[in-house]
Amino acid sequence: MQRHSDEALVAYLDGELDADERRHVEAWLDADPAVQERLTALARSDDLVRGAFADIVDEPVPARLIAAARGLSETVPGAAQEAEILVLKRPGWAAFPPQHRRWQIGLAAAAGLFGVIFGGAGTYFGMGLLNPANPAAEHRLAAAAANNNWLDNAAGYYKLTVNAGDNMLIDVPASNDPREALQKISQSLPQQVRVPDLKAWGLNFRGARLVVVEGKPAAQLVYVTDNKAIGPLTLVIGASKQPDIQPTFDRRQDVNMLYWRHQDRAYALVGQTDIGYLWGIANDVAWQLDAI
Amino acid sequence: MSFGWKRGEAPAGAAERADPASVRFGDQLIAVLPRLRRFARGLAGAAADADDLVQAACERALARAHQFEEGTRFDSWMFRIVQTIWIDQLRAREVRKEDGDVAEERLGSDAAVRRVEARLALAEVRPAIQLLPPDQRSVLMLVTVEGLSYKEAAAVADVPVGTIMSRLARARVALQHHLDAGGGIRRSGNNAAAQ
Numbered sequence: 001m002q003r004h005s006d007e008a009l010v011a012y013l014d015g016e017l018d019a020d021e022r023r024h025v026e027a028w029l030d031a032d033p034a035v036q037e038r039l040t041a042l043a044r045s046d047d048l049v050r051g052a053f054a055d056i057v058d059e060p061v062p063a064r065l066i067a068a069a070r071g072l073s074e075t076v077p078g079a080a081q082e083a084e085i086l087v088l089k090r091p092g093w094a095a096f097p098p099q100h101r102r103w104q105i106g107l108a109a110a111a112g113l114f115g116v117i118f119g120g121a122g123t124y125f126g127m128g129l130l131n132p133a134n135p136a137a138e139h140r141l142a143a144a145a146a147n148n149n150w151l152d153n154a155a156g157y158y159k160l161t162v163n164a165g166d167n168m169l170i171d172v173p174a175s176n177d178p179r180e181a182l183q184k185i186s187q188s189l190p191q192q193v194r195v196p197d198l199k200a201w202g203l204n205f206r207g208a209r210l211v212v213v214e215g216k217p218a219a220q221l222v223y224v225t226d227n228k229a230i231g232p233l234t235l236v237i238g239a240s241k242q243p244d245i246q247p248t249f250d251r252r253q254d255v256n257m258l259y260w261r262h263q264d265r266a267y268a269l270v271g272q273t274d275i276g277y278l279w280g281i282a283n284d285v286a287w288q289l290d291a292i
Numbered sequence: 293m294s295f296g297w298k299r300g301e302a303p304a305g306a307a308e309r310a311d312p313a314s315v316r317f318g319d320q321l322i323a324v325l326p327r328l329r330r331f332a333r334g335l336a337g338a339a340a341d342a343d344d345l346v347q348a349a350c351e352r353a354l355a356r357a358h359q360f361e362e363g364t365r366f367d368s369w370m371f372r373i374v375q376t377i378w379i380d381q382l383r384a385r386e387v388r389k390e391d392g393d394v395a396e397e398r399l400g401s402d403a404a405v406r407r408v409e410a411r412l413a414l415a416e417v418r419p420a421i422q423l424l425p426p427d428q429r430s431v432l433m434l435v436t437v438e439g440l441s442y443k444e445a446a447a448v449a450d451v452p453v454g455t456i457m458s459r460l461a462r463a464r465v466a467l468q469h470h471l472d473a474g475g476g477i478r479r480s481g482n483n484a485a486a487q
Contacts, residue, residue, distance in 0.1 A: 006461040014435060016442050016457075045468045046436055052417035053437045056333055057326040062343055065329070068350035069321035247319075279323040 009039050013046065058202075060229050061276045150213050151259060154236045154268040155252035157211050157220050162232050162272075170207035170222060193219045193237050196288040201281055202227050213238030213266055233271035235285060240266035247282055249275060258282045317357050321350055324367050327438060331371055334433035335378045337422045345381070349374045368440065372448045375430055382426055420470040428463035431456055436464075 011017050012025045029036050161168050195205055203223035211220045218238025225231035240261050247260040258278045259268040269282045328349065332342035352373050353360075360369055421429055427449070434445040435456070442460075446453045 006465050007457050010461045010464055011442075011457055014442070014460075041468060042464055045464060045471065048417045048471070049421070049432065049436050049467070052421075053330050053334060053433075056330040059326070059329070061322075061325045061329065065325055065343060065346055065350065066322055068347045069325060069354075070318045071351075071354050276322045276325045279319060280326075283323070 005035075006038075006042075009035070009042055013039070013043055058227055058229050060274045066275065150238075150266065151250050151257060151268065152252065153212065154220075154234075154257060154259070154270050155255040157209070157236065158234045158255055158270040161209065161220070161222055161234060168206070168222065169209070171209045173207040174205045193221075194289055195221055196235065196285045198223055198233075198281060198284060200284065201225075201230060201277075203231050203233060203281075206232075211236060211238075213240070218266075230273045230277055230281075231271065233269065233273065233281065236266075236268040236270065238266045240264055242266070247279075247286075249278075317354070320366055321353060321370070324370055325350075327367060328370055328374055331433050331438060332374055332378070334418075334421060334437060335375070335426075335429060337418070345374055345378055348377050352377065365444065367438075368444055368448050371434060371438070371440075372450075375448060378430075379426065416471070417467075420467055423470055424463050424466055428459050428466065431459045432463040432467070435460055 008017070008021070008025055008028075012022065017025065029039060193208075195208075198205070202225045204225065206222040206224045209220040209222065211218050213236060216239050218236055221235040221237070223231055223233045223235070225233075241264065242261055244263065245259075245261045247258050250257045250259060254272055255270060256272065256275050256278055257268055257270050258275075259266070260282075261267070267285070269278055269285060271278060325346065328346045329342060332345040332349075333339060336342040336345050349370060353370060356373075360366070421432065424432065431445055431449060434440045434448055435442065440448065442453045442456045446456045449456065451459075
């Protein structure tokens with residue numbers, strides 16, 4: 001009898017009873033204080049169990065697991081660093097010149113131009129530095145160049161913003177109402193921009209900055225958090241005339257990026273968190289903005 | 293184009309877009325990794341063992357990607373793979389009679405045994421869960437921690453919903469007893485001593 005009673009109480013707590021069964025349990029609870037105490041104790045132990053495992057999903061996912069998910073398990077033993085690079089490679093990567101060099105120069109250029117943000121400066125970054133060793137690579141580089149330029153910028157802007165720490169410069173700080181910040185920044189943008197609410201990830205909207213994407217003003221939304229495993233993060237949203245592309249990974253040194261284009265907008269989610277988190281957060285952004 | 297996922301539960305609806313032949317399958321796998329690690333931690337206890345379990349599950353999932361049924365939950369499919377591998381490991385250990393040694397290593401420590409006064413602290417819940425029988429441990433993680441419905445948990449465990457109900461009730465009552473009676477830690481210490 002006790003076993004069946006426990007089953008009913010547990011199923012009641014889990015919301016797994018139908019209306020009749022629920023009424024039956026509630027009548028039982030009303031009639032017997034001891035049952036109420038038992039229910040309370042069961043609920044408390046549920047909370048303890050959930051609390052005991054809550055933090056695990058915030059831990060960085062080990063590189064070896066990401067490699068395993070990519071089918072690269074054999075590269076893991078003793079080669080974690082290599083595995084991480086392999087995971088983020090794109091086809092044909094080897095034909096590209098060293099990414100970090102162009103990106104460093106792009107970052108320097110971004111730093112130099114910071115404060116003179118409006119205008120067509122975006123196409124400047126990294127230009128003149130592409131020097132492929134063969135014609136085939138040249139063709140591929142040309143196709144990838146525009147994309148790489150703005151990703152260089154997105155990573156550079158991220159580093160500028162994050163390296164400033166608490167002193168980070170925000171063009172339009174978030175007030176109590178993030179919509180106010182975006183209304184202000186949208187006045188300078190080709191399209192209206194909305195701010196995704198990422199509080200579910202522990203990320204708080206700090207404010208917005210105006211940056212340049214493909215030669216046009218764009219919004220860089222800045223999110224901060226106490227959880228070093230996730231943030232800070234930035235989301236760059238700009239106008240684009242290029243074809244839509246699926247969400248794609250890229251990386252500049254220690255900065256991970258997920259970028260995609262959808263209906264004349266380019267998006268880049270940028271951070272130093274694990275790429276698994278980036279996927280989850282990008283999914284949330286896309287869901288909120290209908291942006292995929 | 294669409295991720296096809298629901299907010300706050302990125303991997304859950306990923307099945308809608310699953311394309312086992314493409315790199316997207318790996319992307320979905322990566323998105324579900326944090327929850328797989330948590331589930332595996334509840335099953336295996338030690339973090340390194342749990343990650344080994346998740347790694348093995350990833351490898352098996354990629355090898356059997358063609359078996360995933362579109363329109364079903366990707367996370368549930370992965371939970372089932374993790375659980376299957378874990379049960380296989382438990383059986384192998386049982387054959388080698390290593391189970392007791394493993395439990396002692398994970399659960400029994402002098403420092404932990406002395407922390408009786410903090411027996412309801414969160415840190416003590418995980419070891420207490422390790423004292424539950426494997427089938428109860430698994431269903432507790434699936435329903436209470438991962439938020440699966442009884443029906444979904446039944447599909448993962450491949451048992452009827454009624455079995456899920458009874459396992460859950462037994463798990464929660466047993467867990468409460470472990471905590472109320474001084475925690476799983478003290479008891480595990482006694483078990484270790486007895487062995």
